[in-house]
Amino acid sequence: MSLLTPEQHGAKAHSDGGWDSNEGRVVPVQTRSGRFTSVNRDDFPEVTGLELEWKLTPVALVRTLIDGTLDGAPYEYTAADAAGATIGWVDRSDARVGRAGVPEERASANAWGAFQKALAITVTAEEHVDVIVSRSGLGAEPRAAHTIITAKPNSSATIILQSSGQATLSENVEIVVEDGASLTVVSVQEWADDALHLASHFATVGQNAKLKHVVVSLSGTVVRINPSVHLDGEGADGDLYGLYFADAGQHFEQRVYLHHVARNTKGRVNYKGALQGKGAHTVWVGDVLIGRDAAGTDSYEQNRNLVLSEGARADSIPNLEIETGEILGAGHASATGRFDDEQLFYLQARGISEEEARRLVVIGFLSEIVQRIGNTELETRLHKAIEKELERTAP
């Protein structure tokens, strides 16, 4: 693609991959799958902000989510009834809790320890069903939440998790895609301006099953969503998409981990972001691990950022680990840049003003992700939301 020219961030893109010299001596970082995990907050050391997984996050702003007491009571949500899908609160002791993953960091474990009930969404529909779950009344008090999404074998659904309003929230979302199921999960963050939100999404994808996971972050002060997706069944598919638009003073972060476990799995990671305004900061880390048994893997990850004004910063760090030689293909791309003059010229040469041309290019840039969601209503709404973002931050 010609839109972006690789830039400063590309050059240091791999510095987190192999070696870490935090403690003044060089130690090899263990493989991504070897990270410490626990459901107990206090099994994790205090967070100093220097750790690999925290060093790009404004830790001081989210300290209470990492260490503080969180209210884990059920909250209000709305969801329209849909045939073939059920939704409701279940106990901590429910067998589904912990099926898809275990926390890898302290804020995630803090939420795990605090939630009282988990919101369980279960899909049995073989005829594709769309479920929209909205929450807007979380309030400013620190909270914990837990969500379990289960797609039964051969079911097909799109689950849209829509968040708005105030929030100081740490949460875990577990996603289990059973054999032959096809599930789309879209997590849309349109929080109030002062919201703080840390989330870990854990997914396991079964044999010949398909997960499309989309993260859309448009507002909030700190929004950090870390999806870990394990392609555990042979022939599993994972499409991990994301789009974010950070304004002045906003920090949007996504640490994506795609683990090819079984044979013949296919993974596509594509995150795109726009940044505008002083202090807008985005972080994308893309860890792809192709495991020992994942022969026949086909994997590609990319992140592109469009920086629309001075004083904004996009960190983009792809890491690719390959433990088997017998893969179909694996690659990554990362680019951060400004407008492509050729695109602007093309539009202007058709009479379109420079301002309008810029608008079209930004919206088009992010639309590439929107167009992949596969829910027309949400796509239309997101287009409008992105246009509003642009107006809001226009210089």
Added chain:
Amino acid sequence: MSVLEVKDLHVSVETEQGTKHILKGVNLSIKQGEIHAVMGPNGSGKSTLAYSIAGHPKYHVESGSVTLDGVEVLTMSVDARARAGIFLAMQYPVEIPGVRMADFLRTAKTVLDGEAPPLRPWLKEVSEAMKGLRMEKAFSERNVNEGFSGGEKKRHEILQLELLKPKFAILDETDSGLDVDALKIVSEGVNRAHAANDLGVLLITHYTRILRYIKPDFVHVFVDGRVAEEGGPELAERLENEGYDRFLDPASVA
């Protein structure tokens, strides 16, 4: 009747090796309804001429003028030039991810006309123009030029020419990379636009092949940043037989 006039145009571009002078005093005068072929070898500056008239920011005008009905074009913004009636069909049309062709065409038409075209007649016009260029309907749902083949990109340029109805069109090697069938289809599109809108055409090409389908009134041989010889259609025939060698400085022919 409108006239597009290029007078003693000198243009340079900044390169890593310093300033490179490309156009060295170009003179051309095109009246509405006329077809002028500009023919020259690779690297002679044909695209530079096209881009300079359209206002590409990379090209720096050192001196000279381009006027449309006596009004200086070189001081206008790129979009203002388009709105004044100048159209450039690009040699390498760029892909614009996420912008649907149908939306792009309607946006362009709206700014050029100053108002949105009534929807139904517009859609009909688009679909007929696409049919004329043998473009499948599904194209309008695709993103601008994204994943288009070379030939499809050229057809899309001519589709815009037919729909946007400029006074003057500069076609920068629209023929290159087209097979005979595509060349015919694209040429018919240009001829339709010419007939329908009394279009003035600056047809830039390396080969004489397209001149079998689009008949020029004038031919200009372009060498080393300027017009080296001018004449009628017979000049194209001479080029067909003799090539450009006669015009090239023997020292520069390797």
